Amino acid sequence: MITINEITIVRDGREIIYDYSEQIPAGSITAIVGPNGCGKSTLLAAIAGDIAPIKGTITIDELHPILTSPAQLAQIRAVAIQNQSYTLGFTVKQIIEMAGPAEEVMRSLDLTSLADRVVTTLSGGEAQRVSIAAAIAQRTPVLLLDEPLAAQDVRSRKRIIEVLKKLAEDGVSVVVVAHSNESELTWADKVIKQFL
Amino acid sequence: MKKIAPAIALVIATFVAIYVGTAQIDSFWSALFAPGSNEILWQIRIPRVTAALIVGASLALAGLMAQGACNNALAEPSILGTTAGAALGTVIAVLTGLVQVGSMGAIACGALGALAATSLTFKLANLRSQLSSFALIIVGIAVSASITAVVGLLSAMVTRADARSISFWNFGSLALITRDNLVGISITAIVGGFIAWKISPSLDRLSLGDATAFHIGIDVPRVRLIALVALSLLAGGAVSTVGSIAFIGLAAPHIARFIYGPIHRNLIVHTAIIGALLVVVADTLSRSVAQPNELPIGLITSLLGAPVLIALVTVKNNVWKTQ
Numbered sequence: 015m016i017t018i019n020e021i022t023i024v025r026d027g028r029e030i031i032y033d034y035s036e037q038i039p040a041g042s043i044t045a046i047v048g049p050n051g052c053g054k055s056t057l058l059a060a061i062a063g064d065i066a067p068i069k070g071t072i073t074i075d076e077l078h079p080i081l082t083s084p085a086q087l088a089q090i091r092a093v094a095i096q097n098q099s100y101t102l103g104f105t106v107k108q109i110i111e112m113a114g115p116a117e118e119v120m121r122s123l124d125l126t127s128l129a130d131r132v133v134t135t136l137s138g139g140e141a142q143r144v145s146i147a148a149a150i151a152q153r154t155p156v157l158l159l160d161e162p163l164a165a166q167d168v169r170s171r172k173r174i175i176e177v178l179k180k181l182a183e184d185g186v187s188v189v190v191v192a193h194s195n196e197s198e199l200t201w202a203d204k205v206i207k208q209f210l
Numbered sequence: 211m212k213k214i215a216p217a218i219a220l221v222i223a224t225f226v227a228i229y230v231g232t233a234q235i236d237s238f239w240s241a242l243f244a245p246g247s248n249e250i251l252w253q254i255r256i257p258r259v260t261a262a263l264i265v266g267a268s269l270a271l272a273g274l275m276a277q278g279a280c281n282n283a284l285a286e287p288s289i290l291g292t293t294a295g296a297a298l299g300t301v302i303a304v305l306t307g308l309v310q311v312g313s314m315g316a317i318a319c320g321a322l323g324a325l326a327a328t329s330l331t332f333k334l335a336n337l338r339s340q341l342s343s344f345a346l347i348i349v350g351i352a353v354s355a356s357i358t359a360v361v362g363l364l365s366a367m368v369t370r371a372d373a374r375s376i377s378f379w380n381f382g383s384l385a386l387i388t389r390d391n392l393v394g395i396s397i398t399a400i401v402g403g404f405i406a407w408k409i410s411p412s413l414d415r416l417s418l419g420d421a422t423a424f425h426i427g428i429d430v431p432r433v434r435l436i437a438l439v440a441l442s443l444l445a446g447g448a449v450s451t452v453g454s455i456a457f458i459g460l461a462a463p464h465i466a467r468f469i470y471g472p473i474h475r476n477l478i479v480h481t482a483i484i485g486a487l488l489v490v491v492a493d494t495l496s497r498s499v500a501q502p503n504e505l506p507i508g509l510i511t512s513l514l515g516a517p518v519l520i521a522l523v524t525v526k527n528n529v530w531k532t533q
Binding site: 062064083084085087088089091092093095098099100101102103104108109112113145148149152 | 281283414415417418419421422424425426427428429430467471472473529
């Protein structure tokens with residue numbers, strides 16, 4: 015369970031989120047939707063422990079991300095950022111293995127054929143799937159994904175949604191930042207449209 | 211074969227380096243296996259070639275640490291201000307009479323100067339926002355240039371004999387190496403190399419960017435600080451003993467990545483071998499090309515390293531994405 019309690023977040027002198035509260039249950043998919051610049055990714059980053067609210071608290075199962083060590087935090091939440099870039103020529107499998115066991119998640123996300131490809135040669139969509147796969151490989155109770163479907167074709171979208179549904183069934187709290195209309199988010203258990 | 215070629219080349223280059231010199235060594239092979247039998251061989255050539263091996267390995271590993279810690283293909287000790295800082299630390303200590311070139315004290319001062327200058331580069335590059343590669347390189351060049359100018363001014367202000375020795379050393383030279391100097395640089399190489407080996411898996415993860423590295427459990431500032439300490443020990447030890455030798459820290463890690471891939475733990479040994487090979491070859495050339503004159507080794511390593519720098523930003527490759 016993720017509990018957001020009256021948080022206010024300021025970035026570059028601008029108030030992005032003001033006095034906001036929310037509860038995100040375990041074992042569900044929650045989509046955060048809204049227009050560009052409304053603070054969707056900021057909220058995700060705050061849950062991830064990347065940025066601290068100037069007021070209020072966020073807890074993941076009683077733990078405050080901002081006060082938790084990176085190693086411990088990596089055991090309770092995993093994150094796939096929106097534009098993951100790769101500088102060194104690791105293979106897809108090596109990248110995923112940095113986060114956790116690779117075989118199963120590569121199979122489920124259709125990445126097995128790309129296992130030995132060097133990540134610097136991947137397309138945007140492929141790189142995004144590798145980033146999602148690495149986050150899933152971390153096997154944490156909370157999974158945070160920033161626009162995971164943005165650069166995907168129809169087949170890959172379907173595959174990713176299937177995998178996320180399965181994870182939610184297994185008890186994982188999946189939080190997804192999405193650009194879609196609410197009508198397209200039938201696969202989400204909860205839609206946060208506070209920012210619309 | 212391609213994978214063991216650098217190690218084989220290093221063995222051959224080491225024997226050639228010991229053999230080649232102004233003075234001809236009689237019965238070379240028997241003298242080589244009889245310690246102390248030939249003064250030139252055992253008092254001059256072998257200490258010098260051993261120093262070249264250690265210094266080359268140290269500078270190469272320092273470059274690997276710099277590139278890994280900054281996640282930047284262009285980072286190397288001389289670009290981050292590390293080399294200049296080591297030079298300044300040592301020059302101040304030598305000119306004030308606190309230590310002698312090559313002594314343990316000089317190495318400590320060099321390492322402290324290296325750490326201070328590298329930290330200054332990071333602090334200044336970090337002032338406005340998150341650490342960016344562009345800011346790091348520009349600030350590093352500026353810090354390096356400023357400190358180099360101070361070193362030059364200090365060298366010019368002292369008595370002629372001191373200035374000559376310091377200037378010569380500042381361009382990089384293995385000519386003044388003695389057997390006693392080997393102890394200090396061996397210690398910094400072993401300690402720095404061990405730290406580098408320990409943090410190498412974290413450097414793999416740092417290559418994913420600070421945010422993703424943090425997400426998978428890496429304490430980014432801590433890893434970066436440890437890498438900078440290793441970098442300062444390795445570069446400080448080498449620079450305070452033989453002076454500034456350019457481009458080894460840049461070229462050796464990239465050559466190693468082209469051959470062995472990006473995994474840092476594998477790269478530790480291979481980068482050290484390639485760095486040692488480059489310095490041994492450069493030193494052999496520097497003392498044999500224009501005999502009886504000896505060329506500054508930095509000129510030879512610049513000729514070897516500059517094409518790597520140019521290739522990095524002009525040739526598209528899958529080893530390190532710079533474009």
